Amino acid sequence: MFGLPGGEIVAFIDACRRAGIRFLLTGHEASAAWMAQVVGQITGVPGVCASTLGPGATNLVTGVANAWLDRAPMLAVTAQIPGAAMETMTHQRVPLDRLFAPVTKGSFAVGSGDTVTLMERSMHLAAEPRPGPVHISLASDLAVQEYHEQPRQRAIELEAGAAPDLRPIMRRLESAARPLVLIGLGATPASAPAIRAFIDKLQAPFLVTPKAKGIAAEDHPLFAGVASGMAIDRDIVEIIKRADLILAIGFDPVECDKTWFADVDVASIDSASMAEGRYRPLEAIGDLGALVASLNPAPKPWRASLPKHEARSGLSPLRLIEELRSIFPRDGIATCDVGSHKLVMGQFWRSYQPGTFFMSNGLSGMGFGIPAAIAAQLCHPQKPVIAVVGDGGMLMMLHDLVLIRELGLPILIVVLSDRSLSLIRVSEERRGFPAYGVDFTPPDFAAVAQAFGIAGRRVGSIGEAKTCAEKALTERAPFVLEVPIDFGEYYDLV
Secondary structure, eight states, rough: EEEOOOGGGHHHHHHHTTTTTOOOSSHHHHHHHHHHHHHHHSSSSSSEEEEHHHHHHHHHHHHHHHHTTTTOOOOEEEEEGGGGTTOOOTTOOOHHHHHHGGGGEEEEETTTTTTTHHHHHHHHHHHHHOOOEEEEEHHHHHSSSOOOOOOOOOOOOOOOOOOOOOOHHHHHHHSSSEEEEEEETTTGGGGGGHHHHHHHHHHOOOOGGGTTSSSSSTTTEEEEEOOSSSSTTTHHHHHHOOOEEEESSSGGGGOSSGGGSSSOEEEEEESOOBBBBBBEEEEESOOHHHHHHOOOOOOOOOOOOOOOOOOOOOOOHHHHHHHHHSSSTTEEEEOOOOOOOOHHHHHHHHOSSTTTTTEEESSSTTTTTTHHHHHHHHOTTTEEEEEEEEEEHHHTTTTHHHHHHHTTTTEEEEEOOOOOOOOHHHHHHHOOOOOOOOOOOOOHHHHHHHHHHOOOOOOOHHHHHHHHHHHHHTTOOOOEEEEEEOOOHHHHHH
């Protein structure tokens, strides 16, 4: 469990200690929620984060909202004002049920029924399709009361519903001349074998969204790129428009920053309906892997591929990412923060196995990269983990270096330093505004890392960065690598 306690939550934290639940102290509640999210995504079991009431709860909201949009099973526990004083005490009083309800599958208060039943229900709700966060509030006076077990009703076994009818999708697929497969965040690692087998049967191009990177290997000859909103997005949308049918497998429009998906012919297979607004795909809802395995299409061979994009000379972010990928193990785990580099990482960092790439995309919350790397390293202690972040995101999450050092997590953090919130700068200038409110003077992050007790190095070239990264990966120790880059390339790519 991850969190940042306050006085009102300490009884709960102590109960966790007595129960043998490992509590990891984070420097900010958003980090705790992001770590819990990634643990949930990797294990399939809801990750748990905890905070105090008031500002602790409000700080938690960003990470909880991220899990809501990224389909991550999570349990978020917050303290609340003593029930006996709720009507009178206004200090730190926030209506937590109303605060968390829009970004969770449910917000419940301990004491409104049998506690064991409530927790079992909450864990099940968080994990079942569509996965997401559940919020629990615990009043500080109730937390120290003795639990008296209440009679519990036997769970009623629900009969399985009728099997989804795939015939309409099969007919549409049979009539298509140029189908395109689009794999999205609803595609879980368990469904990957069925999806890969289907691609090989269909022999048509496929795209993935950033949250689905690695479900099908990106060195497959039919791989056509990453959709949507990443680098060279116009080229990706052109590929989509060339198809006469998009077969969407686990595709969730939450990953799209444009609405092209509402203007093309889509047949969707998912565990939950994604129809909303103008987006009305032909849908089959159920177990995604089983549904895909039931499809037996005739081959529909056609080709679609991205144009080649050469990295600039000098301090090119694209070339840095390509050089880092060339030395990073195929099964290693990469996490990515939000910023201009995210768009380049999402498109050009090749992923080959499920569960090896993590990015905040539905909410696109800056600060995600380092907490995600911590969670991934805890879940996979033997695997190499790299976090690629911008200088803005690194500045937000310096507090996470404390936990990395205390646990000795051998994470390689690569900071792309361009002294600007360059994604916003590009947006300003494209709209005719001067760059304003986006440039800053970052610290020497390598020296900062050393002050935290972590090795760090600031380099002056891509070649030097590659050499340092290779050494850090070999030595298996925490390392912060700061690389100054030229953000001018972003104008070509994003």
